[in-house]
Amino acid sequence: MEIIAWHDGKVRLLDQTRLPEEEVHIEIADVDGLAAAICEMRIRGAPALGVAAAYGLALAAAASSAAARDDLLAHLSRAAGTLAATRPTAVNLPWALRRVLAAAETAPNVEAARHAVLAEARDIHQESLEADRRLSELGAELMPEAGAVLTHCNTGALATAGYGTALGVLRAAHGRGKKIRVYATETRPLLQGARLTAWELLREGIPATLIVDGAAGSLLRRGLVACVIVGADRIAANGDVANKVGTYGLAVLAHENGVPFYVAAPSTTVDLSLADGDDIPIEERAAGEVTSFAGRRIAPEGVEVANPAFDVTPHRYVTAIITERGIAREPYTESLAAFARAAEVSR
Numbered sequence: 001m002e003i004i005a006w007h008d009g010k011v012r013l014l015d016q017t018r019l020p021e022e023e024v025h026i027e028i029a030d031v032d033g034l035a036a037a038i039c040e041m042r043i044r045g046a047p048a049l050g051v052a053a054a055y056g057l058a059l060a061a062a063a064s065s066a067a068a069r070d071d072l073l074a075h076l077s078r079a080a081g082t083l084a085a086t087r088p089t090a091v092n093l094p095w096a097l098r099r100v101l102a103a104a105e106t107a108p109n110v111e112a113a114r115h116a117v118l119a120e121a122r123d124i125h126q127e128s129l130e131a132d133r134r135l136s137e138l139g140a141e142l143m144p145e146a147g148a149v150l151t152h153c154n155t156g157a158l159a160t161a162g163y164g165t166a167l168g169v170l171r172a173a174h175g176r177g178k179k180i181r182v183y184a185t186e187t188r189p190l191l192q193g194a195r196l197t198a199w200e201l202l203r204e205g206i207p208a209t210l211i212v213d214g215a216a217g218s219l220l221r222r223g224l225v226a227c228v229i230v231g232a233d234r235i236a237a238n239g240d241v242a243n244k245v246g247t248y249g250l251a252v253l254a255h256e257n258g259v260p261f262y263v264a265a266p267s268t269t270v271d272l273s274l275a276d277g278d279d280i281p282i283e284e285r286a287a288g289e290v291t292s293f294a295g296r297r298i299a300p301e302g303v304e305v306a307n308p309a310f311d312v313t314p315h316r317y318v319t320a321i322i323t324e325r326g327i328a329r330e331p332y333t334e335s336l337a338a339f340a341r342a343a344e345v346s347r
Helices: 031-039 046-063 069-084 092-105 110-140 166-175 192-204 213-221 247-256 332-346
Strands: 004-007 010-014 025-028 146-151 179-185 208-211 227-230 234-236 241-244 261-264 310-313 320-323 326-328
Touching: 004 046, 004 110, 010 046, 025 031, 031 046, 031 069, 046 069, 046 092, 046 110, 069 092, 069 110, 092 110, 110 166, 110 261, 110 320, 110 326, 146 166, 146 213, 166 179, 166 192, 166 227, 166 261, 179 192, 179 213, 192 208, 208 213, 213 247, 227 241, 227 247, 241 247, 247 261, 247 310, 320 332, 326 332
Parallel strands: 146 179, 146 227, 179 208, 227 261, 261 320
Antiparallel strands: 004 010, 010 025, 234 241, 241 310, 320 326
């Protein structure tokens, strides 16, 4: 699947709001259009947002008429501010913006800076795909030889612009011949599990069962789930994990029932600048996502709505964190930091 691509000076996206009914690609020519697409969830998932943000700065560089390097850098900085404001929880987005801006700043002149921006965006895209595949192969070792795995939200190619994180692990395990079945939660209110994860699992030929969010505890209590695996939008230095709202509840239920709870995410999702999950910003989305369904209002007028898009799972409920650099376990303050140090040495 081509989730996102740079095509003739534009960003080409698979519009995820149209799935599963139809596969429609859209082309975006400017930063404001891309920012709107991100806010509207036409592209989503922390790793995919990093790739999209990088290509967004390539759009800004191509559109700028700046003749001087410093003028272009100022233009790129403003564009980065627009993109950074779209989704505050996913750390991959600001990480990619900082990396592309740094590449532009090292260029000696304006044309070299334009070239550097697009080259860096393409590198980020390719590295994302490679990281997905590495972490998926590592995570496949943790999956049961046979049995059911529960997952939440969507963490496949759609969310990563590549291969997938948690869903990538399941793809890799299935590819090895492991006899796994996937329970996918519907993931209210935008139904990423029902619309997107179920669609990807069917395409991959992986046996899948869709459940309502509230059914997960019953399955875990009845011993029908061998492990739970989810993705992440930001991971603090101590291993606290921000992910789609509802993840915390699943982690507590898994712990209560003695079921392993795994998190799969690229190392770019780890934010060592935050000591713990209390400092992770949580995006609050529009009330209409909760009060309406398929364009029809389902809640009474005037009801107050809380719609946090994410929650934070304390590290004590996380069995292991799967990254392309290795599998981290408690104490996460040591294991995650060790991965970061090793990456610095390799550079």
